[in-house]
Amino acid sequence: MIWKSHVFYYTVCPRKYYLAYVKKIKVNPTKEMVYGNLFHKLREYISKNESKILKNIKLTYSFEEIVSEYENCYEDSLNYAITENARDLEILEIDMEDIDDILKKDLDLYFIGRAIRAKRTMDSLGIEKDELAFYLAPECNYVEYKIIDKKTGFAGIIDKIIRSKNEFFPIEIKTGKPPLEGVYYSHKIQACFSSILVENKFKIPVRLAFIDYTQINESRPVLIDEDLKKEVFRIKDEILKINEGYTPKKIQKCGQCEYKGVC
Ligand code: SF4
Structure with missing residues (x-):
């Protein structure tokens, strides 16, 4: 395949x-690749759980209350992303405090973006909870x-x-x-x-x-x-x-390629 x-x-x-x-x-991933994978896993977790979050949101909620509903999944999404990348984090000896800090900053902005989307949808369509979840995160x-x-x-x-x-x-x-x-x-x-x-x-x-x-x-x-x-x-x-046996030539712009040392 x-x-x-x-x-x-x-x-x-x-x-x-x-x-x-x-x-x-086999080569070790670069730090940038590991960060990319971590951000990816955060979004995967939130995508899989967004329907549950939206089902709690009422029409009367302020913007801050919507953000706070998203923030309830801070710890679980961080744990998921870190566990899924545990091997690479260990190989590269990345400091966990740095990771927490970078991921939290990313999540803060992401949650604000999701909350704006939810608030605008609620305000324009007048829908809440299950209906909001059905509209924004259909199963x-x-x-x-x-x-x-x-x-x-x-x-x-x-x-x-x-x-x-x-x-x-x-x-x-x-x-x-x-x-x-x-x-x-x-x-x-x-x-x-x-x-x-x-x-x-x-x-x-x-x-x-x-x-x-x-x-x-x-x-x-x-x-x-x-x-x-x-x-x-x-x-x-x-x-x-x-x-089937053809060997491709090296390219000129290798950038941060993780294969540089063995290419
Ligand atoms: S170092 Fe990476 S990008 Fe450059 S030629 Fe080799 S494999 Fe390609």
Whole structure:
């Protein structure tokens, strides 16, 4: 199977895919990667529990009271993110006090963003509790949803899928620095890869996917068209060539790549 992570590695650098998945070289993640994973896990926890939070919110609540409902899941979401990344945190000997501080600051801003969204919805639609939860966090949404598709040979865990009436919209959550406009090429390819999985799973065309750039609290659309799908299948063929023995060359811009020491 070709997994979404394979395609992501390939789009960042084909040689990175080769080192990680063909040569199976294990390297420690960078600090930035671990922080990214922690932010990711925080959002995963809150997405999975947001319906419960919203079900407590009454129309009479002030903005501060809504924020405080979200804050009730501070400890549980922090524990979840830290437990899920415990191995990497230990390897990199990251100071837990620093982690707590950085994650709490991130959560503070995130909760304010979610509370603004809830307050505006309540004020404009006059809905509360179960109805608010149904509107903003419908249980038909899927979080960390795994799809294995034998037809294409593709597989992946999709961060989130929003179902609205008869349409499905895959969402990729990105915690790193966003581009000034639009989305990065690698993110666009991932969004299309996820859309192909969703289309084949639910037998319904996917027209749009979204990249959630959490640092700026912005969801940017990716149009899923035939050209983009062809690009994904072209990448699949390139990956298969590498699997069969082709060695990709080094690229020029290696940035913070964790494979620098072994490449
Ligand atoms: S060090 Fe550079 S060439 Fe090597 S895998 Fe990383 S990004 Fe690619």
